Amino acid sequence: AQSVTQLDSQVPVFEEAPVELRCNYSSSVSVYLFWYVQYPNQGLQLLLKYLSGSTLVKGINGFEAEFNKSQTSFHLRKPSVHISDTAEYFCAVSDQAGGTSYGKLTFGQGTILTVHP
Amino acid sequence: ETGVTQTPRHLVMGMTNKKSLKCEQHLGHNAMYWYKQSAKKPLELMFVYSLEERVENNSVPSRFSPECPNSSHLFLHLHTLQPEDSALYLCASSRVAGRYEQYFGPGTRLTVT
Numbered sequence: 001a002q003s004v005t006q007l008d009s010q011v012p013v014f015e016e017a018p019v020e021l022r023c024n025y026s027s028s029v030s031v032y033l034f035w036y037v038q039y040p041n042q043g044l045q046l047l048l049k050y051l052s053g054s055t056l057v058k059g060i061n062g063f064e065a066e067f068n069k070s071q072t073s074f075h076l077r078k079p080s081v082h083i084s085d086t087a088e089y090f091c092a093v094s095d096q097a098g099g100t101s102y103g104k105l106t107f108g109q110g111t112i113l114t115v116h117p
Numbered sequence: 118e119t120g121v122t123q124t125p126r127h128l129v130m131g132m133t134n135k136k137s138l139k140c141e142q143h144l145g146h147n148a149m150y151w152y153k154q155s156a157k158k159p160l161e162l163m164f165v166y167s168l169e170e171r172v173e174n175n176s177v178p179s180r181f182s183p184e185c186p187n188s189s190h191l192f193l194h195l196h197t198l199q200p201e202d203s204a205l206y207l208c209a210s211s212r213v214a215g216r217y218e219q220y221f222g223p224g225t226r227l228t229v230t
Binding site: 105 | 121123150158159160162173207209215217218219220221222223224226
């Protein structure tokens, strides 16, 4: 079984400051990793994904994340945040299932990022 | 329309009512999902369909009944719900079940009175 832990439930920052949202996962097999963002009263929007290859992945809205296999982490970063980045962010993991089995997508509990002027 | 759409966006129903949620994806994907999002709880996967076949039923009560008539449409039929079923119900799709990223609809905010 796999699990995802988002280490901070709320992260307040000031506009133009850097931010890091932390995510750790556990799995007995290789994984795919994702970050999603959810604005109020909306569904989840994919920010970025790690499927294979380079461990530093870049996403939309200036976000990036680094896959660290030894630390089983996939932290999300942005060098300078805007008011419009205020939202809830979810880390998710999926097993790299093969054959006819399918890999369940497991979400963390979410981190609420609040950007203050 | 593009992406994943859901109707209605808001629904209020009594515990004895029967209603249905609808989801449609315009991405040519083969897999569709229903999730439940409650306050202060992680997203809960409810059902997964791959090529119109249900491949996952995550211990969901029988008062929730999914239907997938084709790979573009997914329904969630609701009957005799409880107040604790009030939540945001999200539909998603992906190219292949369990692989690659999932694309989400805006959700249906359900309130059971």
